[in-house]
Amino acid sequence: MTNLGRRRLIDRLMRRLAALAAGLVVLPLVVIFGFLLYQGGTAVNLDFFTQLPKPVGEPGGGMVNAIVGSLVLLGLAGLLGLPAGILAGLYLAESRDRRLTWLVRFLADVLNGVPSIVIGIFAYTVVVLPMRGFSALAGGIALAIIMIPVVLRTTEEMVRLVPASLREAALALGIPEWKVILRVVVPTARAGMVTGAMVAIARIAGETAPLLFTAFGNRFWHQGLDEPIAALPLQIFAYAIAPYDDWHRQAWAGALVLIALVFLVSLVARFATRRPGGA
Amino acid sequence: MADGIRVLSLSAWFGSQRVLRNVFVNIAPNEVTAIIGPSGCGKSTFIRCLNRMHEVVPGARADGRVLLNGEDVYAPGTDPVTIRRRIGMVFQKPNPFPTMSVFDNVAAGLRLAGVRNRAALHEAVERALGQAALWDEVKDSLGKSGASLSGGQQQRLCIARALAVGPEVLLMDEPSSALDPIATAKIEELILELKKDLMVVIVTHNMQQAARVADATGFFLLGELVEFARTREIFTSPRDKRTEDYITGRFG
Numbered sequence: 001m002t003n004l005g006r007r008r009l010i011d012r013l014m015r016r017l018a019a020l021a022a023g024l025v026v027l028p029l030v031v032i033f034g035f036l037l038y039q040g041g042t043a044v045n046l047d048f049f050t051q052l053p054k055p056v057g058e059p060g061g062g063m064v065n066a067i068v069g070s071l072v073l074l075g076l077a078g079l080l081g082l083p084a085g086i087l088a089g090l091y092l093a094e095s096r097d098r099r100l101t102w103l104v105r106f107l108a109d110v111l112n113g114v115p116s117i118v119i120g121i122f123a124y125t126v127v128v129l130p131m132r133g134f135s136a137l138a139g140g141i142a143l144a145i146i147m148i149p150v151v152l153r154t155t156e157e158m159v160r161l162v163p164a165s166l167r168e169a170a171l172a173l174g175i176p177e178w179k180v181i182l183r184v185v186v187p188t189a190r191a192g193m194v195t196g197a198m199v200a201i202a203r204i205a206g207e208t209a210p211l212l213f214t215a216f217g218n219r220f221w222h223q224g225l226d227e228p229i230a231a232l233p234l235q236i237f238a239y240a241i242a243p244y245d246d247w248h249r250q251a252w253a254g255a256l257v258l259i260a261l262v263f264l265v266s267l268v269a270r271f272a273t274r275r276p277g278g279a
Numbered sequence: 280m281a282d283g284i285r286v287l288s289l290s291a292w293f294g295s296q297r298v299l300r301n302v303f304v305n306i307a308p309n310e311v312t313a314i315i316g317p318s319g320c321g322k323s324t325f326i327r328c329l330n331r332m333h334e335v336v337p338g339a340r341a342d343g344r345v346l347l348n349g350e351d352v353y354a355p356g357t358d359p360v361t362i363r364r365r366i367g368m369v370f371q372k373p374n375p376f377p378t379m380s381v382f383d384n385v386a387a388g389l390r391l392a393g394v395r396n397r398a399a400l401h402e403a404v405e406r407a408l409g410q411a412a413l414w415d416e417v418k419d420s421l422g423k424s425g426a427s428l429s430g431g432q433q434q435r436l437c438i439a440r441a442l443a444v445g446p447e448v449l450l451m452d453e454p455s456s457a458l459d460p461i462a463t464a465k466i467e468e469l470i471l472e473l474k475k476d477l478m479v480v481i482v483t484h485n486m487q488q489a490a491r492v493a494d495a496t497g498f499f500l501l502g503e504l505v506e507f508a509r510t511r512e513i514f515t516s517p518r519d520k521r522t523e524d525y526i527t528g529r530f531g
Binding site for chain 2: 170171173174188
């Protein structure tokens with residue numbers, strides 16, 4: 001009996017500890033979000049989403065150019081990084097060449113660990129210097145390089161999770177291997193692949209360092225993809241270190257919008273990964 | 280023309296391990312042939328060699344000749360894809376494509392082979408589902424996910440999927456070992472029905488099943504075809520001592 005009592009006590013203690021740990025994990029996010037709402041909530045208004053930044057000393061204005069700029073950069077990065085990452089991931093999962101796939105996988109992991117500022121310098125050297133100017137394109141390329149290993153590894157893992165029995169069923173129907181991959185394997189893994197892509201986009205949405213000397217930032221509308229472009233993280237950085245209270249408030253608001261953007265992307269990913277049941 | 284499958288000196292390996300040794304056998308057309316034997320004796324490998332599915336596994340290879348109505352399945356330059364269209368396969372666990380509806384599952388083989396004509400697809404799907412004795416149960420829910428069916432229905436869906444392509448032979452790898460007795464009985468009934476249109480080769484762990492459905496039976500042991508004869512003979516007067524030991528339950 002005493003033994004049972006002791007076990008119950010330990011059980012209750014462990015449950016509480018586990019619940020506490022779970023709470024601690026969520027706490028930082030809740031605190032950050034609450035703090036951002038408190039600090040930046042008042043500055044998020046219609047102007048913020050529709051106006052360009054005002055000249056120094058003039059209050060008001062918004063960050064519409066940075067919001068659009070961030071979306072343009074994410075779009076560019078996605079356009080360059082997603083196809084490369086997805087196709088390479090498929091290759092890793094399907095190829096029978098063990099040595100080559102091992103090498104690619106290893107290098108992708110190394111690339112994943114390269115600090116983002118280093119990738120920024122790389123893009124500066126190979127894109128900005130030859131083009132003789134900062135540009136949206138350079139920023140997009142830097143972000144794409146950061147997202148490729150993330151997309152590649154999640155795609156590979158998801159494709160590997162597709163049961164061999166499905167592959168065999170399709171092959172046994174006399175379907176050529178490439179069609180089996182495209183029409184049976186990929187659709188089965190699609191939900192996971194979409195999540196991987198979303199996670200990668202969320203990851204690069206907040207990247208600042210690689211944009212410092214590629215996209216560079218811009219207080220006005222960008223004039224083309226070969227011109228400097230504003231981005232939320234850059235704008236937040238510029239405003240946060242400026243000596244004006246109004247700018248500080250706007251920096252907080254920008255951070256809030258950025259987090260909301262990431263939150264939205266994660267939410268879309270959650271919905272996309274729900275398996276279509278029934279019909 | 281239709282002289283069935285002749286297997287000449289077939290051997291198979293996984294890496295350096297030899298799992299089939301010099302198998303010679305003639306499988307008659309319009310019959311059901313059962314393959315029995317203890318686990319790991321090579322019976323699954325044997326039927327997977329018939330439609331060149333064995334080589335799908337990394338490191339696996341086969342050697343020998345398999346003549347399907349006189350044509351060598353392993354002749355140089357033969358595309359395994361065309362062979363698999365002529366020799367269909369049903370697996371141990373029902374494996375409908377989870378992202379496809381009942382209709383799309385059955386249509387998959389034809390569609391992915393390039394058939395676009397909707398009327399032709401509909402006709403083929405209805406015919407295959409009818410052959411698999413599943414049409415009456417699913418005709419009102421063709422749009423539902425294939426994974427929403429019961430286990431027995433899923434297996435008949437897989438049979439329909441294999442039949443839709445119009446194969447000359449249907450290979451079945453323990454098709455009812457994951458099913459309950461009622462679903463098993465339905466599959467067996469179906470096999471006897473299918474015999475009218477095509478050859479069936481079935482691997483089974485269940486000797487009663489072999490006795491119920493098969494005209495001819497082969498007994499494999501350690502990668503060798505020990506005995507191949509009419510089913511009645513195998514079960515009543517086996518020639519080989521090892522066959523007798525196995526069917527009387529002395530091992531395996």
